[in-house]
Each structure stands twice: as structure tokens, then as C-alpha cells.
Amino acid sequence: MASGPAPIEDASAIPDALIDRLSQARRIVVFTGAGVSAESGIATFRDRNTGLWERFDAHELATPSAFVREPALVWGWYEWRRAAIARAQPNPAHRAIAQLANSVAEVCVVTQNVDNLHERAGSKQVVHLHGNLAQARCIRCGRAHKHAVQAPDEPENGRAVEPPRCRHCNSLVRPGVVWFGESLPEDAWQLAADMAASCDVLLSVGTSALVYPAASLPRSAAARGAMVIQVNPMATDMDRLAHFNLRGAAGVMLPAVVANLENRVRGAA
Ligand code: OAD
Numbered sequence: 109m110a111s112g113p114a115p116i117e118d119a120s121a122i123p124d125a126l127i128d129r130l131s132q133a134r135r136i137v138v139f140t141g142a143g144v145s146a147e148s149g150i151a152t153f154r155d156r157n158t159g160l161w162e163r164f165d166a167h168e169l170a171t172p173s174a175f176v177r178e179p180a181l182v183w184g185w186y187e188w189r190r191a192a193i194a195r196a197q198p199n200p201a202h203r204a205i206a207q208l209a210n211s212v213a214e215v216c217v218v219t220q221n222v223d224n225l226h227e228r229a230g231s232k233q234v235v236h237l238h239g240n241l242a243q244a245r246c247i248r249c250g251r252a253h254k255h256a257v258q259a260p261d262e263p264e265n266g267r268a269v270e271p272p273r274c275r276h277c278n279s280l281v282r283p284g285v286v287w288f289g290e291s292l293p294e295d296a297w298q299l300a301a302d303m304a305a306s307c308d309v310l311l312s313v314g315t316s317a318l319v320y321p322a323a324s325l326p327r328s329a330a331a332r333g334a335m336v337i338q339v340n341p342m343a344t345d346m347d348r349l350a351h352f353n354l355r356g357a358a359g360v361m362l363p364a365v366v367a368n369l370e371n372r373v374r375g376a377a
Contacts, residue, residue: 112347117357119364133308139221143314147199147359180268186283193223201358202229202367213372218300243284246274253281304329313339317346
């Protein structure tokens with residue numbers, strides 16, 4: 109794995125230089141992946157043993173052709189995930205990210221996650237690059253399908269569930285996520301790219317940063333002079349690019365960063 113600046117493993121030793129830059133930033137982008145929700149009990153994709161793509165075949169579940177071939181298998185799998193998300197609560201990392209906005213002029217969360225835990229923790233500006241499991245839509249006319257408000261019964265992992273039919277054109281309703289081989293939602297991508305190109309600091313939290321085009325965002329922010337701070341308990345390909353590698357759980361590292369920042373801002377006032 110790529111090397112980079114020496115990782116910081118101790119949450120009580122957040123460097124002053126990192127807090128300096130955060131306290132001076134006008135715009136911060138927080139780029140998140142599945143790891144930010146791991147401490148809420150939601151599985152990541154690529155962590156050894158527990159990652160979804162370690163246990164399930166993405167080609168059978170997360171492609172347009174899989175849905176055409178086996179709609180009930182695909183819908184059932186996403187209902188299983190939607191149930192897990194509905195039961196989950198935001199964790200200290202989501203809350204720290206929401207709290208950042210109290211100390212910085214502008215914070216934009218750009219997430220690859222399809223849960224809504226950032227919003228539930230109080231983040232106001234959240235861009236969903238890979239869709240949102242709460243927003244199913246018709247495969248033909250694209251109209252939104254309203255899910256039942258309550259959490260669905262958890263279908264047993266792997267159990268087929270017939271997808272609902274569109275009330276307007278009777279076609280199948282599909283999960284509101286981006287599948288492999290599909291483009292990202294145009295508006296979300298444009299906004300995320302603009303934010304990454306114009307931010308002072310980009311925090312990359314809980315992502316392996318392997319899936320493009322999303323993974324190009326920290327790289328383009330760094331190329332334009334932004335400070336990149338990575339928060340991840342494991343080394344990733346981003347290590348070499350990041351100016352700081354906080355090597356620990358997001359739910360431990362981010363509250364420490366925000367507490368330091370709040371102290372700095374209060375001290376300066
Ligand atoms: P990955 O599963 O690829 O990476 C999750 C990262 O989170 C790993 O680098 C872990 O080390 C890290 N991690 C685990 N626990 C953590 C914790 N407590 N705090 C901080 N980090 C932690 O997930 P993503 O990078 O989100 O796309 O994957 C990107 C995309 O690939 C997903 O959006 C999904 C997937 O296929 C689509 O479905 C289109």
C-alpha cells in the first residue's frame with residue numbers, strides 16, 4: 109500500500125497545523141464512504157470478511173442487467189439493506205460532521221452512501237453521488253415511488269421480494285441507487301465537482317476511494333491546492349495524496365478534530 113505522511117493514530121494528538129487550516133477555511137468538502145456509517149452497524153463494501161462485496165456478487169445484485177434478469181432477487185436484497193438502514197442511528201462521526209458547520213463558513217457533504225444518516229445527524233448540504241435508498245423510482249417513466257414510511261420488515265438476506273409496480277405506467281419500480289455501469293446523477297456530480305474544485309480543505313472519510321468518478325474528487329481538490337485530510341483505520345491509495353492521515357475510526361477521530369476546532373474558534377473570538 110502507498111506510503112504518505114506518518115499516520116496519526118492518537119485522537120488526542122491532532123496536529124495544530126491541521127486545525128489552523130480548518131479554522132481558516134471558507135469552504136470544506138467532507139467526502140464520505142461506507143466507513144462513516146460502519147459504527148452505525150451498516151456494512152461497508154470491501155472490508156475483509158464483513159464487506160458486502162466480499163459476501164455478495166455485485167454483478168448479480170448491483171447492475172441494470174441483474175434487475176432485468178432477477179428483479180425480485182435485486183429488490184429483496186435492497187429491501188434488506190433499507191431495513192438495516194432504517195433501524196440504524198447516526199453515530200458520533202455523522203454528528204461531528206454536522207457540527208463542523210458551526211465553526212466554518214460552508215460545509216458541503218459529498219457522500220457515496222445511499223443511507224440518509226448525514227441528514228439525520230443534522231447536515232444541511234448533502235450531495236448524494238450514488239443515489240439514496242429512500243428514493244425508489246419507476247424504471248420506465250422515472251416517477252418517484254413513495255416507500256412505506258415505516259421501516260420494511262427485514263426480508264431474510266437473499267430472499268426474493270417482488271418489486272412494486274409504478275402507479276402511473278405499471279412498470280417495475282427500482283431502487284434509487286446508482287448501479288455499476290450507470291452514470292452518476294448529473295446535477296449531483298456537477299455540484300460535487302464544483303465544490304471539490306473550489307474548497308480549501310477536503311476531508312475524505314471512510315472510503316477506499318477506489319470507485320470512479322467519485323474517487324477523482326479528492327484528487328482534483330488536492331491538484332487545486334486544497335488540503336486533503338483522510339480519516340480511515342486502514343491504509344488506502346489515498347495515503348500518499350493526503351496531507352494528514354488520521355488512522356482511526358471516524359467516530360473517534362472526527363469528534364476530536366471538531367472539539368479542537370471549536371476550542372480554536374472560541375479562543376480566537
Ligand atoms: P468501501 O467498502 O470500499 O470502503 C470503506 C472504507 O471505510 C475502507 O477503506 C475501510 O477501511 C473504511 N472504514 C471501515 N470502518 C471505518 C470507520 N469506523 N471509520 C472510518 N473508516 C472506516 O466503501 P466505499 O469507499 O464507500 O458504490 O465504496 C465506494 C462505492 O463502492 C460505494 O458507494 C458503492 C460500492 O460499490 C455503488 O454501489 C455504486
